[in-house]
Amino acid sequence: MTADYKKYILKFKRPSGTSRGVLTEKETWFLKISDGNNFGIGECGILRSLSYDDRPDYEDKLKWVCENINMGREMLWEELREFPSIQFGVEMAFQSLSSQDPFLLFPSEFTAGKKAIPINGLIWMGDKAFMKRQISEKIEAGFNCIKLKIGAIDFETELELLKSIRSNFSEKEIELRVDANGAFSPQDALEKLEALSNFQLHSIEQPIKPGQIEEMADLCKKTPLPIALDEELIGVIDVTEKEKLIQIINPQYAIFKPSLIGGFKGTGEWKDICENNDVDWWITSALESNIGLNAIAQWTYTLNPDLPQGLGTGGLYTNNFESPLEVKMGEIQYNSSKDWEFNL
Template identity: 70%
Template sequence: MKASYAKYNLQFKRPSGTSRGVMTTKETWFIQLEADNRKGIGECGILRGLSVDDRPDYEEKLKSTCENIQLGLNRLLEDLIEFPSIQFGLEMAFKSLKSESKFELFPSEFTLGKDHIPINGLVWMGDSDFMKQQVKSKIEAGFDCIKLKIGAIDFQTELDILKGIRDEFSKSDIELRVDANGAFSTSEALEKLKRLSEYDLHSIEQPIKPKQCDAMAKLCEVTPIPIALDEELIGVFQNEEKEKLLQIISPQYIILKPSLVGGFNGSQEWINTSESLGISWWITSALESNVGLNAIAQWTYTLQNGMPQGLGTGSLFTNNFHSPLRVKNGTLQYDLTQDWDFNLRL
């Protein structure tokens, strides 16, 4: 077996804002495996400034993994415990190598085009007019679950946007989620959650910065809005640590990004632990190209979680790879009339 890798920079159609800053490009890496006249493709979707494996030795580790591919998947995954995005890319590549089609990793009614995945429509941060325009376009596109990034512009403006939605659509019409990306201080968080609760929100993601377990636990205990942990899960590698974290904080939800928490295996460990503690979950992409998004979507469908998932990010980039993935009427679908165009040389 041979393995190679290459870097690829995804270009946003327009700058996309969160409370951590504005993004214009997204770096990603691909692994290609070759054996017995077959090829497998995997994507290592790192998020600079957020991924735990955002380290100076990232490419060196990727190169070493390819040079030692003969060790096999299980051994390599053990060696990559601190590099969850490479773990995921490697899992994806091995799945791809063994599949009849290198992009059909989990054959199902979804990949046959016979079923779909409900997803939320994502509204990025910007000025009030831009955010309102995004909300309007998501509703017109058939979404009944909308997630808004908050925490970077004036809080009252954000409340006004939520009020504008609720003045026209009840919670039975539109499910609203918000994502603060840790923007609230511990001293102001509860008061802001109380004000947000006036708008019948489904949940808020990561209201305060991660690694403040006691503060987050207290917030989850008294919050008027269900809290979903996101960044809090990054860098927690061992099962015992995962269970301890969830026992201490006791959130209402956790959100799993396979590229950030160790791929299929790492995400499944979080799911098993959360379900044992009565904590609900959903899956979200982490700005991967359509290659990574495809793998996440196919796997997510097999989990049969009926909640809207966070898988609507494929249309954000100007230079994404053409694929059968299509967003229609608030769902992610597989359009068998469309084919792949993965034109990257590895």
């Protein structure tokens, strides 16, 4: 078996804002493996400044994987616990290699085009007019679950946006989620959650920065609206520590991003722990190209999720790869009549 890798820079169609800054491009790495007859492709979707494996020896570890590819999927995954995005790329590449079609990793009614996955429409940060325009576009596009990134502009302006939505759409018509990306301080978080709770929100993601476990546990206990852990899960690689974190914080929800928490297997560990502790969950992509998004969406469908997922990021880039994935009426679908265009 042979393996090689290649870096690829995804270009945003327009700058996309989060509380951590504005994104204009996204670095990713593709791992290609071959057994001489067939090939498999995996995406190592690192997010600089957020991924646990954002470290100087990242490319060296990719070289090591290629040199040791014959160790196989399971052994490589264990050796890569400190490199969750490479774990995911390795899993994806081996799953792709073992499939009849390298892009059909988990055949199902989803990949047959018979079923779709409900998703949230993502509203990026920006000035009030920009965010308002995005909200109108998502509602017109048929989304009944909208997620707003908050925490970068004036909080009162963000409340006005939520009030504007709620004055036109009830919680039965539009489910609202917000994502603070850790923008609130522990001192003012509860007060802000109380203000946000006036708008019948489904949940808020990561209100305070990760690593403040006691403060987050206290917030989850007192919160007037459900809290979802997101960045809090990143970098927790030991199963015992994962269980301890969930039991201490006792959140209402957890959000799984396979590229950031160890791929299918790492996500599966978190999923089992959450379900054993009555914590509901959903899965979100993390700005991967359509290669990674395809693998995540196909796998997510096999889990029979009962909440809208966060899988609609494929249209953000000017140089993404043409794929069968389509977003229509608030759902991600697989158009099996469309072909892939993947050339590196």
